Amino acid sequence: MTPTDQLRNVRTNPRPKVLISGASIAGPALAFWLNRYGYEVTVVEKAGALRDGGYPIDVRGTALEVVRRMGILPGLRDAHIDLRRLTFLDGDGGEVASVDPHTLTGGVAGQDIEVRRGDLTRALHTAVRDDVEFLFDDRVDTLDQSGHGVDVTFRRGGRRTFDMVFGADGLHSRTRAFVFGPEERYHRYLGYCFAGFTMRNTFGLSHETVLWNTPGRAAALYAVGGGDDVHAFLNFARPRAPFDAFRNPEAQRDLVASVFADAGWEVPGMVAAMHDADDLFFDTVSQIRMERWSVGRVALVGDAAYAPSFLTGQGSSLALVGAYMLAASLADRDHAAGFAAYEHSTRHFVTVNQDQVGEGDAALFPATARALERRNEMLRALGGAVPAAEGRPAHSALTLPEPMALRRA
Template structure:
């Protein structure tokens, strides 16, 4: 595997040390974004890495996600930036509509979301996952269609019992298993104590592109409700989003797809534009994903020999557009800390010191993200529309400092006593 971002001499030094020392064994739960990224960097540092994923295979396709700022440097150092550039969606227009379907404003996506045109990336989630998997699959053990049942920590390691019944012992375990992390719940307790509900629910699904949309997003709003159609390239399929204000999380619906469909249909009953057809398509969709917009905020991201990374530790919510970027940067920072510190306690502390400020800045983006995209009152919607019209007449750079707030350290060589 080609080493990107390190000198050839350092790469040789790392691999030589790794081969002459007993490799530390790490289990990563989750094979979406943070998990494979962490696996790459840990493998590069001489760890023996196993990734367990409850899905039967890598998940392909999926809705578009953004990779921006500091995260661009992570994928560059991994050597996958050219592949992701080839997969770049390059949306060209974002059109906002009023309740009756009339146009409010049509803007470049960068004017709305921020970022740097020509440098930042927008790719399908599955394309990013596939690129990450491609650079680790030959060097890392993957256990698909399995998951962690129990973790039993003791002085020198972690005994893991898998759902399949197999049992293994690892030096360290990392939960990269998403916002509703089973690893986090088993170690730290119920999600509710770390979940900050942001007041919205959303449903995502695919439907036929019968609208002639191409490389664009169309967003319809009324107070507290929004519907969006997202055309990736010239595809004959659209990603559809139905988002609505919900002051308290509908915990019952989170566990029942039928209840989710009923809730969304009830909320959008009588809505205009193309919403009735979208609700019908949602009823028939076999890929419906429903969740609340929320963040995970934790005082610590590790306990003993187990740490969390990505959404499991600090989900920022889709309102920030930074979930995948935080996952990539967090994986790099955790692996770097483990490479630099033989003692896991010191490594986990260094990981938090290095990444927490960046995480906090990006989570704070939500404080205006929701209000901008999904106003909940007539007045707020009017103010948002006025702001959008001003952006049309006076285009301005909206690069958000949070995206690039962290300067990546050079990746640490293994300590000599590894």
């Protein structure tokens, strides 16, 4: 079917109705491209509004081309965080090494961007808000597939039928649970837990990250600029995921406090600030690995389908690229053929990025004294130099197809 034929069909046939669950990164990116290809899009989000703030995130490699094609790259460059230094400390707070951040991330200075998560979410929402329907403070309560579509009931009482439904609702996706079964089937725990929150910048930090380590424990302070607040981060190795703490913030705080009870440097103050923080985020360091990303008329995208873990630095980029590839695969195909094309074209890129880290293999957070010393030796040897890249990096391991000419009639 030619683009002209597709455009004619859009003008003469009702626009297919689709629902996207999740309005963070993958959701609005998918909404943008599906709207472009002629779909009538609704996005449902359990939060009452866009989530502002959040940790800084990277947009690198292929994902940069996605945001360029969306027209939001200039604004993201304006919001770019100029992180200038990454300093590593030992257990006593002494400096081990201070390096250029790109030395370790594999990023390219002047090309890759790092922004606050809220800045990216807001840019994506702004790009699509006038063309799609957003339902905030709501969520899918039931989802039932039939021959004619997907019947959905919402928590706030509405009921609708959609031609397709997409789960872009993160690592702990409800859409995935509805259609594919319990998270435990797909959850790959990588041996670490973390807690993140903001606290007062009483340390004089500016445009830098300071990372303290002892075997199996890490504490970081990330100063986005020279402002009054810093992002605090506490990470620790644990043999089994503490699933019983996921829905109990006090249990989370108690667990973290017990792990860091005898820690030095600035950690006691960080633990105290954690107890008072109103933005604590606690989770495991995990991946989602699935043999397939769709069933019937329901498909997953982003962390819901293939969370790579923050250790790769590629979660947001995979979400952006996956959304682009999913929409492109559906531009000239029905749902069955489109979902198959999506998996065929995107899975290698996902796997290459997920394979950057293995279970218990976090280079920045060594779990044993010997591994920590090896890492420190490596940091000292770098001497601030950025090593030459070998081959094609994982974050650029996919060339995007050109967007089709079809526009919404």
